[in-house]
Amino acid sequence: MRTAVIEWLNSTLPNLNLPVNASDEEFRTLLADGTILCRLMNKLGHGPAIEYGNPHHSSEAASENVNKFLAAMDEMSLPHFNISDLEKGSMKIVLECLLTLKAHFMPNVAIGSPKCTSPRSWGIDSSRWKQFDEQSGASDSLGEELSPRKLQRGLRSPMISEPTSAYTHHAGHKFHEVFQMKHGGGYSDLPASKISELMKSNSLDVITLALIAPTQSLLSMVNGILDESISRKNGEIPHQNNLFKTREEKYQSRIRVLEALANGTSGESTEVINHFDHMKMMMSPFEQIKVDVTRTGNSKDSALQTDKTTLHEEKKTENQEVKRKMNEKDSTSAEIAALKQELENVRKAHKDHCLQLENDAKKAQDDLEKTLQEVENHLGESKRKVQQLEDKSRSKSQQWNKKEHIYKTFTEFQLGALKELRFASQSVRQELLKTQKSYTEDIGLLGTKVKVLQDAAESYEEAVSENRKLHNEIQELKGNIRVYCRIRPFLPGQKDKQTTIDYIGENGEIIVVNPSKPGKDSRRSFKFNKVYGPHATQAEVYGDIQQLVRSVLDGYNVCIFAYGQTGAGKTYTMSGPDNGSEEEWGVNYRALNDLFRISQSRSTYKYEVWVQMVEIYNEQVLLAEISAFIALTYIIGEKICMDWVKRETCLAVPDANMRQVNETSDVLGLMEIGFRNRARSTTSMNERSSRSHSVVTIHVRGTDLKNGGSINAGLHLVDLAGSERVDRSEVVGDRLKEAQNINKSLAALGDVIFSLSQKSVHVPFRNSKLTQVLQSSLGGQAKTLMFVQLNPEATSYSESLGTLKFADRVSGVELGPAQNNKASSNVKELMEQVASLKHTITKKDEEIEKLQVSKDKRNGHPPIAMEKQRSVRYGSSSPVSKGLNTRSESMRVGRMSLDGHTYGYRPKKGPSSLHGEDTDNSSVASSVESSPSHEGSKSFHSTNKPKSGNRISRPLQKISKDLPKAAKGMFKSTSGSSVTGKSSSKKWSS
Numbered sequence: 001m002r003t004a005v006i007e008w009l010n011s012t013l014p015n016l017n018l019p020v021n022a023s024d025e026e027f028r029t030l031l032a033d034g035t036i037l038c039r040l041m042n043k044l045g046h047g048p049a050i051e052y053g054n055p056h057h058s059s060e061a062a063s064e065n066v067n068k069f070l071a072a073m074d075e076m077s078l079p080h081f082n083i084s085d086l087e088k089g090s091m092k093i094v095l096e097c098l099l100t101l102k103a104h105f106m107p108n109v110a111i112g113s114p115k116c117t118s119p120r121s122w123g124i125d126s127s128r129w130k131q132f133d134e135q136s137g138a139s140d141s142l143g144e145e146l147s148p149r150k151l152q153r154g155l156r157s158p159m160i161s162e163p164t165s166a167y168t169h170h171a172g173h174k175f176h177e178v179f180q181m182k183h184g185g186g187y188s189d190l191p192a193s194k195i196s197e198l199m200k201s202n203s204l205d206v207i208t209l210a211l212i213a214p215t216q217s218l219l220s221m222v223n224g225i226l227d228e229s230i231s232r233k234n235g236e237i238p239h240q241n242n243l244f245k246t247r248e249e250k251y252q253s254r255i256r257v258l259e260a261l262a263n264g265t266s267g268e269s270t271e272v273i274n275h276f277d278h279m280k281m282m283m284s285p286f287e288q289i290k291v292d293v294t295r296t297g298n299s300k301d302s303a304l305q306t307d308k309t310t311l312h313e314e315k316k317t318e319n320q321e322v323k324r325k326m327n328e329k330d331s332t333s334a335e336i337a338a339l340k341q342e343l344e345n346v347r348k349a350h351k352d353h354c355l356q357l358e359n360d361a362k363k364a365q366d367d368l369e370k371t372l373q374e375v376e377n378h379l380g381e382s383k384r385k386v387q388q389l390e391d392k393s394r395s396k397s398q399q400w401n402k403k404e405h406i407y408k409t410f411t412e413f414q415l416g417a418l419k420e421l422r423f424a425s426q427s428v429r430q431e432l433l434k435t436q437k438s439y440t441e442d443i444g445l446l447g448t449k450v451k452v453l454q455d456a457a458e459s460y461e462e463a464v465s466e467n468r469k470l471h472n473e474i475q476e477l478k479g480n481i482r483v484y485c486r487i488r489p490f491l492p493g494q495k496d497k498q499t500t501i502d503y504i505g506e507n508g509e510i511i512v513v514n515p516s517k518p519g520k521d522s523r524r525s526f527k528f529n530k531v532y533g534p535h536a537t538q539a540e541v542y543g544d545i546q547q548l549v550r551s552v553l554d555g556y557n558v559c560i561f562a563y564g565q566t567g568a569g570k571t572y573t574m575s576g577p578d579n580g581s582e583e584e585w586g587v588n589y590r591a592l593n594d595l596f597r598i599s600q601s602r603s604t605y606k607y608e609v610w611v612q613m614v615e616i617y618n619e620q621v622l623l624a625e626i627s628a629f630i631a632l633t634y635i636i637g638e639k640i641c642m643d644w645v646k647r648e649t650c651l652a653v654p655d656a657n658m659r660q661v662n663e664t665s666d667v668l669g670l671m672e673i674g675f676r677n678r679a680r681s682t683t684s685m686n687e688r689s690s691r692s693h694s695v696v697t698i699h700v701r702g703t704d705l706k707n708g709g710s711i712n713a714g715l716h717l718v719d720l721a722g723s724e725r726v727d728r729s730e731v732v733g734d735r736l737k738e739a740q741n742i743n744k745s746l747a748a749l750g751d752v753i754f755s756l757s758q759k760s761v762h763v764p765f766r767n768s769k770l771t772q773v774l775q776s777s778l779g780g781q782a783k784t785l786m787f788v789q790l791n792p793e794a795t796s797y798s799e800s801l802g803t804l805k806f807a808d809r810v811s812g813v814e815l816g817p818a819q820n821n822k823a824s825s826n827v828k829e830l831m832e833q834v835a836s837l838k839h840t841i842t843k844k845d846e847e848i849e850k851l852q853v854s855k856d857k858r859n860g861h862p863p864i865a866m867e868k869q870r871s872v873r874y875g876s877s878s879p880v881s882k883g884l885n886t887r888s889e890s891m892r893v894g895r896m897s898l899d900g901h902t903y904g905y906r907p908k909k910g911p912s913s914l915h916g917e918d919t920d921n922s923s924v925a926s927s928v929e930s931s932p933s934h935e936g937s938k939s940f941h942s943t944n945k946p947k948s949g950n951r952i953s954r955p956l957q958k959i960s961k962d963l964p965k966a967a968k969g970m971f972k973s974t975s976g977s978s979v980t981g982k983s984s985s986k987k988w989s990s
């Protein structure tokens with residue numbers, strides 16, 4: 001394509017001589033300055049000549065030249081390239097443009113040939129063509145038949161020097177006419193004048209069209225023209241007719257030749273071109289003739305002659321020219337074939353390219369559509385989100401506005417409140433200052449008053465202490481066992497309500513009467529410390545013994561026991577009914593509660609309270625099942641469970657259940673369990689008769705926080721088993737044995753009391769376990785109170801009378817003044833010295849024993865066993881021999897001395913080491929220390945009685961001289977141990 005263009009340029013522009021094989025880039029360089037393009041346009045004769053600048057002067061001139069060329073192309077409504085196409089990229093577009101231009105000015109195709117009907121077949125870009133078509137107003141498409149407009153365009157030739165619009169119209173008209181002629185039967189039908197007119201129009205287009213028509217028609221047309229010319233000439237120059245005729249013949253012969261030539265090449269575009277050229281040359285003489293005819297008119301002969309010669313020469317030239325044309329034709333045909341091939345290739349490539357492009361475009365379009373769809377979806381989604389966000393932000397903003405409004409209102413309100421507060425605070429401050437001032441004054445006054453009160457409190461405490469002291473002194477002075485008589489009410493559902501109680505006096509007088517023997521003689525009067533009628537409440541009863549209970553905290557031993565026939569209300573008075581309410585609590589609970597409360601309230605003493613429960617059943621000492629020992633320790637403000645109770649207790653119960661007791665209710669709960677497990681059975685008088693003596697002992701140890709002194713005391717709360725007339729109850733077997741044991745122990749109690757009232761030297765405490773247990777309360781310096789319980793029923797008159805007689809005897813017993821078990825800190829120290837001395841003595845004894853053994857060995861005597869020696873000296877169960885009893889003497893004061901006894905244990909629940917293991921008297925005794933303050937305790941150790949000259953007694957007696965009175969009392973007892981040691985050989989049988 002490039003070669004064709006270059007050749008065309010070379011042929012069109014003289015002296016151009018572009019290299020035919022120039023590359024794209026070289027060709028670009030050649031065309032870049034635009035001069036060739038402008039020259040080409042000028043040469044082709046389009047419009048006024050383009051004035052192009054010298055590109056060597058400036059680059060602007062080069063682009064201006066190119067632009068001018070492009071403007072000219074534009075004017076011709078031809079597709080053209082862009083200036084950028086010339087500067088870079090493919091030269092294909094530029095080449096196509098130039099080919100279009102070439103085709104525009106040199107259409108070398110025959111009408112009707114599909115190969116040349118469309119400029120697109122020339123390889124010009126379809127878009128450009130589209131542009132071109134739009135510019136030119138054409139609406140035809142590729143492959144369509146040529147429209148007249150296209151034909152007009154195609155008919156333009158370089159021969160037309162001024163192709164104006166008028167010309168175009170004219171040419172179109174002419175063509176139409178020629179076309180009509182062609183289809184209407186040939187040019188021969190046209191009048192000569194018409195042909196002449198056509199000729200006059202000087203339009204070679206018409207001629208060209210004519211050439212496209214069949215040669216015969218063309219010849220007819222030429223003949224017509226000649227005929228007209230000749231006829232005209234005949235009119236003017238008659239003599240020239242012959243000449244013209246001759247010429248006509250000549251021309252006709254030539255035409256025949258041409259026709260022959262034309263026949264050989266008809267249909268071929270190249271031939272048409274050649275023919276066209278030939279015709280042009282042929283027409284030249286005609287033109288010339290025409291001009292000559294017109295111009296000269298009358299120069300006839302001379303001109304004819306010249307013409308003859310000229311024609312002759314021309315004929316020759318024509319022949320040569322025909323030959324040359326033939327050659328050219330061949331070469332052109334080959335070129336055309338090559339071009340056709342190239343065109344076909346290009347078309348094919350173009351088609352493929354188009355298909356490829358179309359596919360790409362389709363694919364791209366699909367992709368684009370898809371992307372577009374996605375983008376649209378995305379956009380829709382985004383829009384929706386935006387809408388949502390907008391709605392949300394709108395609602396938020398509304399909320400915030402509301403909140404802002406609320407906050408504003410709130411802030412304003414707060415500010416107002418703050419102002420008010422500030423104002424109020426100022427007034428309050430002033431008021432505060434005033435109040436402070438008055439307070440200061442008041443405090444000053446209060447200080448004075450407090451001082452007065454303090455003085456008063458001190459004196460009050462002193463007064464209370466004095467009062468207590470006086471009360472105790474009164475009680476001590478009385479010296480007797482206090483006896484309170486209580487009469488049980490008739491039980492609900494009891495029909496016979498005949499009572500034996502005739503009178504109850506305020507002063508403790510009671511008169512009973514035998515309902516079966518009414519009369520003066522049957523009335524018996526008794527007088528006790530207090531008599532309670534059937535309606536007396538538990539609180540009332542306890543209120544009267546409260547001071548007595550509290551004296552335990554002052555260091556007095558207290559014993560409260562209930563005596564009476566079975567079913568007379570002993571257990572009710574001491575413990576209260578089963579599951580009773582707080583109002584029904586008996587003495588035990590109230591006393592314990594009271595002691596806890598008071599021990600807590602006293603700030604000058606630190607108290608430790610132990611609780612111990614013992615049951616005597618069938619002359620056996622039993623430990624309460626759940627809690628044989630309950631230790632409570634009260635240290636002001638804190639409660640501690642003391643495991644030392646196990647070690648320090650006066651009873652050897654190594655496996656006794658120990659529980660930490662934090663509240664009074666805990667103790668009460670445990671006591672309840674103990675009572676519940678008490679031996680009970682039904683008697684004729686009582687459905688739930690207690691068949692054992694219950695002894696609850698509360699040990700109190702107090703330390704004076706001021707001077708370090710201490711007190712030790714015990715409260716014995718004894719609920720005796722009920723006496724029973726065996727003949728009346730008619731019991732047998734175990735029940736009979738129970739009753740006999742109970743009666744026996746009560747009789748022993750009576751014996752003890754009788755002995756005490758008679759001030760006998762010997763008091764038979766050891767006759768029963770009961771008297772042994774109560775020994776410290778009855779025979780020592782204790783305060784003792786007995787509740788005498790009476791059954792008011794007439795049937796129980798004789799039992800009630802016996803009870804009253806017993807109580808009367810008891811009330812006559814003088815125990816002597818109660819002794820306070822207080823010891824000062826000096827005494828304590830002395831006690832400790834005693835203990836250490838005892839320890840030293842023990843060691844010395846051991847050394848002596850060793851010496852004795854070695855001496856015996858030397859003398860040839862067999863060595864005496866140490867135990868035997870010890871038993872000789874102190875007895876087998878001596879606490880000294882066991883290395884015990886070295887603790888504080890003060891601790892012994894309140895302890896029960898059951899040394900040497902076997903302790904039974906109710907086998908109902910769980911094993912105990914007491915069974916089998918510790919039932920041996922000596923082993924039990926080994927862990928129990930004797931109470932030196934009691935006679936009885938000394939009597940228990942009668943087998944341990946030291947011989948005269950006992951090493952222990954002497955230093956103790958010596959020390960006792962230095963002790964204060966209270967301590968002396970204790971030593972007195974200790975030293976007197978040998979006095980009542982007669983019955984000590986008696987052992988409690990288990």
Ligand SMILES: Nc1ncnc2c1ncn2[C@@H]1O[C@H](COP(=O)(O)OP(=O)(O)OP(=O)(O)O)[C@@H](O)[C@H]1O
Binds near residue numbers: 720
């Ligand atoms: N003051 C009283 N008010 C109301 N009921 C009483 C009173 N005294 C005793 N009772 C009731 O009388 C019954 C017998 O009382 P209680 O068991 O205390 O006698 P007891 O002397 O302990 O008998 P025992 O020696 O056989 O054990 C019980 O049901 C008890 O509730």
